[in-house]
């Protein structure tokens with residue numbers, strides 16, 4: 001009753017997935033991006049944006065929560081691209097990601113300016129408090145620690161809220177080093193943050209692996225610094241992706257590291 005062709009495809013997929021999840025020889029330190037790699041940023045951000053919407057009665061400005069979400073995400077994504085390229089400061093990003101959507105929603109200038117600081121604080125507090133991890137994240141870190149690997153976090157997020165995410169999600173005790181762009185003033189993919197992380201670990205680039213969901217920042221940066229890299233892409237159908245002219249394995253689920 002089995003369709004032979006279908007079975008063959010399944011076996012090929014399983015083989016690709018297994019190959020994609022092999023730890024490169026000699027790796028001692030495994031560095032993870034935090035947002036959307038370990039921490040469920042997408043779900044947490046939605047909760048935080050909904051909290052802001054209700055607390056500040058944003059239905060005055062937007063025709064429903066979804067319009068607010070869409071407007072915020074559109075501006076925020078564009079601002080993060082600029083921030084990751086070091087074209088705007090963190091202050092500018094944190095100001096404009098509320099200022100611009102509210103201006104679009106017709107909020108008058110005076111009210112927009114007076115709300116800005118509170119929105120930044122309330123949003124980041126709610127974002128860090130959810131404690132939501134991606135499926136398999138805690139089990140993966142627990143396993144890697146038990147096997148003697150050293151674990152680092154390498155993130156472009158903001159210092160206060162990133163530490164709060166590690167605490168609220170109950171993984172801070174599994175992490176040996178936290179390196180944030182905030183701490184040294186450069187963002188991934190700038191290789192200086194990878195070199196800084198390397199000095200913190202005391203191992204070589206070849207003994208280091210970066211796991212992250214962003215090809216442009218996590219993966220390209222790691223490769224330029226000479227590290228091993230794997231792309232976490234749960235929705236991808238590919239076993240590998242090309243970044244910087246190199247074939248990079250795709251992790252579809254963090255649970256696959258339980259074989260390491």
Ligand SMILES: [Mg+2]
Nearest residue numbers: 033035036213
């Ligand atoms: Mg990320």
